[in-house]
Each structure stands twice: as structure tokens, then as C-alpha cells.
Amino acid sequence: MSTRPTSPCGLCREVRVLCRSHVIPEFCYSSMYDDNGCAYNADPLYPDSSRKVQSGAWSFILCEDCENEVNEKYEKPFLKHWYKNKVLDLLAGSRGKIIGGLPYPEFKLFHLLNLFRASLSDHPMFDGFELKPAQMDRLRHMLRVVDPAENGDFRLSPPRYKELAARFGTL
Numbered sequence: 001m002s003t004r005p006t007s008p009c010g011l012c013r014e015v016r017v018l019c020r021s022h023v024i025p026e027f028c029y030s031s032m033y034d035d036n037g038c039a040y041n042a043d044p045l046y047p048d049s050s051r052k053v054q055s056g057a058w059s060f061i062l063c064e065d066c067e068n069e070v071n072e073k074y075e076k077p078f079l080k081h082w083y084k085n086k087v088l089d090l091l092a093g094s095r096g097k098i099i100g101g102l103p104y105p106e107f108k109l110f111h112l113l114n115l116f117r118a119s120l121s122d123h124p125m126f127d128g129f130e131l132k133p134a135q136m137d138r139l140r141h142m143l144r145v146v147d148p149a150e151n152g153d154f155r156l157s158p159p160r161y162k163e164l165a166a167r168f169g170t171l
């Protein structure tokens, strides 16, 4: 087990003992695991490096307080609305549909939280991905005060969800 480092937290910037933060929440991987709780991590460029995994990518990113805060503010609402309420089932058999009833600030900020953590992660999966310091400062503020900003800022692309849902059945 890795020793938990004491470093500035990615969100509150306080020097604290950092937690193992999943870059993308573990529940997002749930449909990929087999009955033994394993999934395969395959890189099409390096097929010989494929291996079984039992956890999604994580890094020491946030302190415990911030980890708990983002879990309550963003991850639990997303889990409830997107997975438990099966929002994508509404798209079955349609070429397009407007999905309503999602809490917009939490929904948008959930995705930006994953982007934020990916930029801070030292996991090899996110090598080469790094937001600019000004973007990180902006996201840090938005995440701390639950501010989704203007629609055009850090725009999400819902058609991408539809495309992925059609390909994989679920996300």
C-alpha cells in the first residue's frame, strides 16, 4: 500500500495528507467489471501490455475533506440521476431526445471535476493531459462554489453521450 503523501490538496490548496482519489469515479467502471470484479485495460497501440485491473485509475490528489465534499456535491447526484434513474434508457430506439430533470450545475461540474482530476493525476493513463494554470484556477473556483459558469465555458457535448450510448449500450 502506498504511503499517503502530505502535499497541497488539488482543490483547497491546503497542505494535507492526500487521499487516493479516483480520477473518474469507480461507479463509472461498474459495467466493465466481470463477475470476479476484473476488467481489462487494453491499449490498442501496445496490445501486449493489456492486463487485468480491479480498480480505475487513481492518484493522490485531494485531501479527505475535499474528497468527501466533491463526493457529496457532484458524484452522488450524478450517480443518482445518471445511473440509478437510468437516464440513457430514455434514448433507446430514438435518434435524439432532450433529457430534462438533471441538476445542471452538478451535472456539468461532475464532468469538469473528472477533467480537473485528470489534469492533476500522475497516472500514466493521463500522461500528456494538462490544463493550463488559468483553466485550473477557474475550475478550482467553480468546483468549490458550485458555479457551472456560462454555457459556453467548458462546454459539454451531449451528442457525444448519445454516440457512446449507441456503441456501448450504457456508460
Ligand SMILES: [Zn+2]
Residues within 6 Å of the ligand: 009, 010, 011, 012, 013, 014, 016, 062, 063, 064, 065, 066, 067
Ligand atoms: Zn482539500
